[in-house]
Amino acid sequence: MAIRVAILGATGYTAVELIKILLRHPEVTITALTSRQEGNAPIASVHPTLVGRISANLENLTPAEVAARAECVFSCLPHCASAEVIPELLKAGCRVVDFSADYRLNSPQVYEEWYGHRHPDPERLGKVPYGLPELFREEIRGASLVANPGCYPTSVILALAPLLKAGLIEPRDIIVDSKSGVSGAGRTPKLTTHFPECNESLSAYNVGRHRHQPEIEQVLGQVAGSTVEVVFTPHLVPMDRGILTTTYSRPTRQVSEDEVLDCLESFYQNEPFVQVVDHLPATKDTAGTNFCHITARIVRDRIVTVSCLDNLVKGASGAAVQNFNLMYGFPETTALL
Structure with missing residues (x-):
């Protein structure tokens, strides 16, 4: 039935x-x-x-x-x-x-x-339960209410959670730079998303005041087991959909790029919707899908991660259906592959 x-x-x-x-x-x-x-x-x-x-x-x-x-x-x-x-x-x-x-x-x-x-x-x-199955699957199963994550937080948390869990990065002094398509602002007309205002223009907004910051810090803090502090700067990009997030964090010890990638791959090896890739991902790679692509680089003693997803699917509706499937005991990938 x-x-x-x-x-x-x-x-x-x-x-x-x-x-x-x-x-x-x-x-x-x-x-x-x-x-x-x-x-x-x-x-x-x-x-x-x-x-x-x-x-x-x-x-x-x-x-x-x-x-x-x-x-x-x-x-x-x-x-x-x-x-x-x-x-x-x-x-x-x-x-x-x-x-x-x-x-x-x-x-x-x-x-x-x-x-x-x-x-x-x-x-x-x-x-x-916070509705990110990659971190909270067991809490979501059978739940009566699930809080679907924000789109920006999903792209940030998926990139950083494995590194914090493994103790590879300092939990403070994390810089997050995110860029989103205009659909992330919703369908209600606003001056900043009016076509002549946002087309052929790239702009930062709500610097230090974006409502997703406490959400990011709360969930990453749960993973790290300590206080996490991020400087989160979102940007509006003149495209319909997609999020690209770049994070910059300090390693707790000397690590190689391969070690960081191995950490990400090990964490997500059984996850159907997270792909750890060698190349630098782009928003078109995940457009219209429930996938998140992640990679990492070492630059001047910083660990740099790059992640991308579709803000309307893995950042919203696809994640919601993934949670629904867990709540009702259906295969997690139902209707999403």
Whole structure:
């Protein structure tokens, strides 16, 4: 019997990517798509790539109405809005994969500091599995709620976690330089993502203030078993999709490039969606896939890693389906290869 699935906030870029993946999932039936803004428009009128593939309409449903139709809910709502409805969904017996940042951070105070709102469901913080299977697979299995990771953090954490776990790099003084396509800013129009503003232009933004920084430091700190500090600088690149992240860290001892690559390869040898490569990867290598490509170099006594992924797939919807598969005991790669 197929799992009945609902998608909240179905008009965004991550939502359409999620729909496309779930339409080829043999164990899923999409039973509800919600939006507060589009009335009862057919989903294919909002996302023309879905024409002929799904006939469902968008609906403005209450959590109780969603729970009556679905066993599992993917929440693509913004932060704060997601945590307003998730407790009711869980109480009604739904399982939830949350795309927002609402359950990624362990501390209500840190959440309020970085997101500017009091958390609507603070008692649950610190008890929700972080949805990165490569690190937290066992916690995700059978969970009722999973916090899907941010796209930037996925590219950073996957590159650095093995090196921190092995004690090869200092946990402080880590520099992270990330570049993302414009779809990472979402579908809601903004001046900075208006075509004449971002086309043929490369810009840094939210330097030292990006909300993904505490998420990166929290998860890497769990892996390292100590405080991790990063200087995280994101950039907007005039392309539709993709993330390329370069990190710079100090080794704890003299190491060779081969030793660093061996560490990464050993850590990910059984992971279906992480590829350690010899060449310098590019965003086109992973576009439209659930893969993350990683490599490393030694430069002037620094370990430099380069990682890339598709921000809408491994950075969002593909990761969500990977988590869904673990939650329900399906093969992890279902609908993703």
